[in-house]
Amino acid sequence: MGDDIAAELAGLPPLRETITTHGLDARKRLGQHFLLDLNLTRRIARAAAPLSSGTVIEIGPGPGGLTRALLLEGAARVVAVEVDTRAITALQELEQAAKGRLRVIEGDALKIDLTTLGPSPRRIVANLPYNISTALLVRWLHAADDLDDMVLMFQKEVVDRLVAVPRTKDYGRLSVLAQHVCTVQRLFDVAPSAFVPPPKVTSSVARLRPRLRSDRLGDLRPLERVTAAAFGQRRKMLRGALAGIFPDPVATLTGLGLSPTARAEELTVPEFVKLAGQLTSE
16 A cells, blocks of 8 residues: 555655645745655654554645655545645645545634544644644644544744743743643754745644543633633732632632742642632632
């Protein structure tokens, strides 16, 4: 199967030619930066292995660089979700060459129900559009029951936040939400020169693997609310920052063994989860 797909893909035009033919100039409003280096895209695809079962979901495939890599690395079923009509047309040749292993869907990833895209295990593998990458991730954290793995490329500063520990400048709301729901691992950085057009910042690839359902909250909304309040005013002591969501934040904090004069960046992920549990009970 691998040799067959490799032969089919070898017959496709080079990615740069595809971009020119279909007028796929990267658009800033869509956060587009295309990754054309096959060695790099295959490295990303291999990080998401095994790909031979279930559904691989790619968001924002653009001209199909990572899509080709996923197919070459043995993905049995790829569903590519693209909002840019120009790219849909460009991907049709690749869809035909994939012989049933690729399905291209025109749609907004912020609105799509992952369970409608294919059977589990579901893995998301994507070079995410910069302008909606965080919003997409938070949406997927809520849908963790439906996912087995995510291998995602972000701006490096986003991955810095995802892996940050307490008492550091990058530790914040996204750190807590992601680390509570998933194990988070930075895999490797990607220089701006690897993209067309080159972004102004370095990118990073990260793996996020959802924890067992028994090890995370069934409803993430209380944790979102607590972290939004705490980090929204991160220079304030918690007794002040949480005043809008707890009737008596001092009593709540001391009851959990937490200092009312601490600041958000000092609390660990489990301590925020305890606070979220208290919010649901009041």
